[in-house]
Amino acid sequence: MPDSPAVEAKQLTKRFKEATAVHPLNFEVHAHEIFGFLGPNGAGKTTTMRMLAGLLEPSGGDGCIHGKSIKSQPLEAKQQLAYLPDKPDIYPKLTGWEFLQFIASVFKLDKNVWIEHARSLLQRFDLTESAGRLMETYSHGMKQKMALTGALIHQPSVIFLDEPTVGLDPKSSRDLRTILRETAADGTAVFFSTHMLDVADQLCDRVGIIHEGRLLQTGTPYALKQEHASYAEATLEDVFLRMTAQKVSQGSEGEIP
Amino acid sequence: MIKTLWYYQKTTMRHQYEALPSGRKVLYITLIALALFIMIPFGLGAAAAGNVFSPESLRAVIVYLMLSTLAVITFVTMPRTFQLLFGSKDIEFLFTLPVPSRHLFAMQFFTGWAGFPLLSFLLLTGLSIIIGAVSGAHVLFYPAATLLFFGLSVLGAGLSFLLNLFLVYILPAHRAQQLTTIISFISAALFILASQTPNIVMQNDSTSLTIEEAPEWLPTQPVAAALFASFQGEGSGVVYTAACLGALAVASLGVLWFAEKHYMSSWQRATEPVKNKIKSTRPGEARSVPYAIAFKEWRAVQRNPKEWTTCFTFALILILMFINFFSSGSALASPWANPASAWSSVHVMLGPAILLGLQQFAAAAFGREGESRWMLRVLPVTPRQIVLGKFLAHWIMTGMTLAGLELLAFLVFGWNIILFFAGLVLTLSLTAVAAASGIWAGASGGTYDEKNPQKRVRFDTGVISFFLNMLYLLLFFIPAWMLLSAGLSLQAKWSGPEPAFLPLWNTAPWQWITLLGAGGILSASGLALLLVYLHLRHGTKELTERGVDYLDA
Incomplete structure (x- = not known):
C-alpha cells in the first residue's frame, strides 16, 4: 500500500437543510490501526462513517481511502473498503452462500481463494450449517455475522463497522474482536463506532470522541486518560462522560473524576 | 378501549394525510372532483338506459349489478384487509397490551371499510340520487338506497375480513405470508369477471334488451326488491329495507364473533416465520x-x-x-x-x-x-x-x-x-x-x-x-x-x-x-x-x- 493514510477526512462536513450534522472534520487513520469512533447518540458517528464509505454525499470537504477520493474516485476507493452498518439488512431472498458469491463476483475473486476464505470465516462465526439457508430466516446476530463475512472475504484494506457488537452473542463478540485484531495485524485499517467503551478501551489503538458533530479529540485511550482523568483508575468511560459533558447519576462508580 | 384505539387510529390517519406531499393532496382532490364530474353524465346515461328495459329485465340487471358490486368490494378490499389484519406494524405491539382482540379487530375493520368500500358507498349513493331525481323516484327511495348501499359496503368489507381470517385459518402457516399474492390475483380475476358481467348477460339476447329473470336464491334479490318497492313508494319497500339491514346486522355480528374467536390465532399463524426449503451449499465461480x-x-x-x-x-x-x-x-x-x-x-x-x-x-x-x-x-x-x-x-x-x-x-x-x-x-x-x-x-x-x-x-x-x-x-x-x-x-x-x-x-x-x-x-x-x-x-x-x-x- 502507498504511504498515504488509509482513511483521511479533510474538512468533511454534512449539512441537512438548516442543521449541521457534522462540522468540518479532519483526522487520519493508518494501516494496522484500530480506530474507535466514540460519541453519544446523534453525535454524527454514523453520518461520518457513511460519508467515508461513499453512502452519503458530503456537503463539504472530502474523504480519502488510501489517497483515493470517495467523491471523485468512488469506484477506486470502494475497491479497497468494506462497510458493515448497524442494521445489516442484506438480500433476504438469497442464501448465505449466494450472497457471498455475489460479493466475490463484484470483487472478481478467484473461486478457490474466496471459497476457502469464506469457509474459514463461516466456521469461526458458527454459520457453516446455516450458510445454505435463505438469509430472511436468520436472526439479527446471524445477519450481522454474514454481513461481516461478506465484508471480510475480499480482504479490504479499510473496514468501517458501525456498532458491530450490537446483537452478537458473547462468543461471537469475542471472535469479532479477535478477527479485528488479526485483520489489523495483516495491515487493514479498522474504523469502528461503539457505545461499549470497555471494548474500545481494550481493542483500540486510538479513539476519536465526537460530540454534536464536532471531533473533540483523538488519541490513544491511555493518552486520553492521562490528559483528562484526575485519578489513576479512571476508565475511558469516565473520560468520555467528562468530555461530552454528560451528567452521571450519583454513585461511587459513576462520579466524574 | 375502543375510544382510545379510535383516537390513536384517527391521529395516525391525520398525520399520514399531513405528511403527504402537497402535489399528492392536489392530485387526490382533483381525482375526487373528476369522479364527481363524471358521475353526473354517467347517472343521466344510466337513467336513460333504464327506460329501455322491461321492469323484469331491469330488476335482473340490478340483482346482477348488486352482486357484482358486492364481489368487487369484497375481493378488491381483500389485499388491504390482509395487510391491516396481519401486516400492519402496530398490531404486534397492540397484541402485547391488555386490549381485547375484538376491539383491535373493530378498529382494523373500520380502517378497512374507510377505503374502497366507503368510496363505493359514496359513488353508488351519488349515482342513485342522480338516477332517482331524473326518473322521478318516490322520496322513500333516497333513504332506502343510502342505507342499502351503506349495508352493502359494510357487508363487502366484512366478507373480505372474514375470508382473510378463514384462509389463514385453513391454510398451512408457511403459506400464509404468500397469501396476499393469491388474494390479489383472485381479486383481479373477479374484478374482471364482474366488469364483464353485463356483457356476458347481454349476449343472451342482444337485440331486444330482454334479460332472463335472475334466480330467486341470489342474496341480492331482496336488495333489488327493496330498491324497486321504495322507488315506487310502496310500503313493502320499508319492510324489505328493514329486513336487509337486519340481515346485515346478523352477518356483522357473525363476523365479529368469528373474529373474536380466531383473530389472535390467525395472526399468530400468519406471522410465523416462513419455513426454509431452499438449500444451496455449492458455491461457484465469480460471475461478471x-x-x-x-x-x-x-x-x-x-x-x-x-x-x-x-x-x-x-x-x-x-x-x-x-x-x-x-x-x-x-x-x-x-x-x-x-x-x-x-x-x-x-x-x-x-x-x-x-x-x-x-x-x-x-x-x-x-x-x-x-x-x-x-x-x-x-x-x-x-x-x-x-x-x-x-x-x-x-x-x-x-x-x-x-x-x-x-x-x-x-x-x-x-x-x-x-x-x-x-x-x-x-x-x-x-x-x-x-x-x-x-x-x-x-x-x-x-x-x-x-x-x-x-x-x-x-x-x-x-x-x-x-x-x-x-x-x-x-x-x-x-x-x-x-x-x-x-x-x-x-x-x-x-x-x-x-x-x-x-x-x-x-x-x-x-x-x-x-x-x-x-x-x-x-x-x-x-x-x-x-x-x-x-x-x-x-x-x-x-x-x-x-x-x-x-x-x-
Missing part, C-alpha cells in the same frame, strides 16, 4: 458484475411470489382481450380452423399486453432493493452495471416465458416455422423494450417499498412511462404489419388462401414476401435495439447524476 446482479434479481423474483403481482396489468390486458376475442367471433374463437388468423389474433393481443403491462415488472427492480440498497452503494459497481444487470434479468425472465408460450402455441395451433420465428422476434423485441422502459422508470422514479411491489414507482413516472409505451405500441405497428403480412401470405401460398383481415401477397414471388418478412424482422429488432439503448443510457445517466444518493429517490 451485470450477470451477478441479474442472478440476484432472478432469485428475488423466483423466491417471492409477491413480485409476480407486478405482472397483474399484463394478465389483466391479456384476459380482457381474450374474452373480447372469444365473444367477438374472431379467429381465436376457433383457432384450429384458421391457424394463420389465430396467429394474428395472438400477436395483436400480446403486443399491448407486453408493452403496457410488463414494464411495471421491470420498473419494480429498483424498489426491490428496499432496505438492502446500501449494499449496491457501498460496493464498487457502476450505475451502468446495475442498469444492465437489472435489464438482463427482467428481459430474460419475460422473454423466455413468452418464448415458451410462442413455442406452445406453435405446437398446438400448427403454425409453420417461419410464422413461429417471426412471432418470436416480435415477442423478444417487445419484451426487451418493455424491460428497458421499466428499468428507466425504476431508475428515475423508484420508491423503495420492498414490501409492496405495486408501489415501487412514483405516480408521475408511472404515467409518463405508460404513455411512452403507448407510443412504442404505435411505432411497432409497422414491423408487426410487415411480419403479419409476410407470415400470412406465406401460409396462404402453402395451404391456399384463407380469410384474413390484411391484404395477402400470396400471388407475389417468394422473394418479395421474404423481403417483406425480413424487413419486418429487421425493423422490429432495430426499433427494439434503439429504444433499449436510449432507455438504458438515460437510466444510467439518472443514476450517475444523482451520485452516491442514487438509490434514495
Whole structure:
C-alpha cells in the first residue's frame, strides 16, 4: 500500500437543510490501526462513517481511502473498503452462500481463494450449517455475522463497522474482536463506532470522541486518560462522560473524576 | 378501549394525510372532483338506459349489478384487509397490551371499510340520487338506497375480513405470508369477471334488451326488491329495507364473533416465520458484475411470489382481450380452423399486453432493493452495471416465458416455422423494450417499498412511462404489419388462401414476401435495439447524476 493514510477526512462536513450534522472534520487513520469512533447518540458517528464509505454525499470537504477520493474516485476507493452498518439488512431472498458469491463476483475473486476464505470465516462465526439457508430466516446476530463475512472475504484494506457488537452473542463478540485484531495485524485499517467503551478501551489503538458533530479529540485511550482523568483508575468511560459533558447519576462508580 | 384505539387510529390517519406531499393532496382532490364530474353524465346515461328495459329485465340487471358490486368490494378490499389484519406494524405491539382482540379487530375493520368500500358507498349513493331525481323516484327511495348501499359496503368489507381470517385459518402457516399474492390475483380475476358481467348477460339476447329473470336464491334479490318497492313508494319497500339491514346486522355480528374467536390465532399463524426449503451449499465461480446482479434479481423474483403481482396489468390486458376475442367471433374463437388468423389474433393481443403491462415488472427492480440498497452503494459497481444487470434479468425472465408460450402455441395451433420465428422476434423485441422502459422508470422514479411491489414507482413516472409505451405500441405497428403480412401470405401460398383481415401477397414471388418478412424482422429488432439503448443510457445517466444518493429517490 502507498504511504498515504488509509482513511483521511479533510474538512468533511454534512449539512441537512438548516442543521449541521457534522462540522468540518479532519483526522487520519493508518494501516494496522484500530480506530474507535466514540460519541453519544446523534453525535454524527454514523453520518461520518457513511460519508467515508461513499453512502452519503458530503456537503463539504472530502474523504480519502488510501489517497483515493470517495467523491471523485468512488469506484477506486470502494475497491479497497468494506462497510458493515448497524442494521445489516442484506438480500433476504438469497442464501448465505449466494450472497457471498455475489460479493466475490463484484470483487472478481478467484473461486478457490474466496471459497476457502469464506469457509474459514463461516466456521469461526458458527454459520457453516446455516450458510445454505435463505438469509430472511436468520436472526439479527446471524445477519450481522454474514454481513461481516461478506465484508471480510475480499480482504479490504479499510473496514468501517458501525456498532458491530450490537446483537452478537458473547462468543461471537469475542471472535469479532479477535478477527479485528488479526485483520489489523495483516495491515487493514479498522474504523469502528461503539457505545461499549470497555471494548474500545481494550481493542483500540486510538479513539476519536465526537460530540454534536464536532471531533473533540483523538488519541490513544491511555493518552486520553492521562490528559483528562484526575485519578489513576479512571476508565475511558469516565473520560468520555467528562468530555461530552454528560451528567452521571450519583454513585461511587459513576462520579466524574 | 375502543375510544382510545379510535383516537390513536384517527391521529395516525391525520398525520399520514399531513405528511403527504402537497402535489399528492392536489392530485387526490382533483381525482375526487373528476369522479364527481363524471358521475353526473354517467347517472343521466344510466337513467336513460333504464327506460329501455322491461321492469323484469331491469330488476335482473340490478340483482346482477348488486352482486357484482358486492364481489368487487369484497375481493378488491381483500389485499388491504390482509395487510391491516396481519401486516400492519402496530398490531404486534397492540397484541402485547391488555386490549381485547375484538376491539383491535373493530378498529382494523373500520380502517378497512374507510377505503374502497366507503368510496363505493359514496359513488353508488351519488349515482342513485342522480338516477332517482331524473326518473322521478318516490322520496322513500333516497333513504332506502343510502342505507342499502351503506349495508352493502359494510357487508363487502366484512366478507373480505372474514375470508382473510378463514384462509389463514385453513391454510398451512408457511403459506400464509404468500397469501396476499393469491388474494390479489383472485381479486383481479373477479374484478374482471364482474366488469364483464353485463356483457356476458347481454349476449343472451342482444337485440331486444330482454334479460332472463335472475334466480330467486341470489342474496341480492331482496336488495333489488327493496330498491324497486321504495322507488315506487310502496310500503313493502320499508319492510324489505328493514329486513336487509337486519340481515346485515346478523352477518356483522357473525363476523365479529368469528373474529373474536380466531383473530389472535390467525395472526399468530400468519406471522410465523416462513419455513426454509431452499438449500444451496455449492458455491461457484465469480460471475461478471451485470450477470451477478441479474442472478440476484432472478432469485428475488423466483423466491417471492409477491413480485409476480407486478405482472397483474399484463394478465389483466391479456384476459380482457381474450374474452373480447372469444365473444367477438374472431379467429381465436376457433383457432384450429384458421391457424394463420389465430396467429394474428395472438400477436395483436400480446403486443399491448407486453408493452403496457410488463414494464411495471421491470420498473419494480429498483424498489426491490428496499432496505438492502446500501449494499449496491457501498460496493464498487457502476450505475451502468446495475442498469444492465437489472435489464438482463427482467428481459430474460419475460422473454423466455413468452418464448415458451410462442413455442406452445406453435405446437398446438400448427403454425409453420417461419410464422413461429417471426412471432418470436416480435415477442423478444417487445419484451426487451418493455424491460428497458421499466428499468428507466425504476431508475428515475423508484420508491423503495420492498414490501409492496405495486408501489415501487412514483405516480408521475408511472404515467409518463405508460404513455411512452403507448407510443412504442404505435411505432411497432409497422414491423408487426410487415411480419403479419409476410407470415400470412406465406401460409396462404402453402395451404391456399384463407380469410384474413390484411391484404395477402400470396400471388407475389417468394422473394418479395421474404423481403417483406425480413424487413419486418429487421425493423422490429432495430426499433427494439434503439429504444433499449436510449432507455438504458438515460437510466444510467439518472443514476450517475444523482451520485452516491442514487438509490434514495
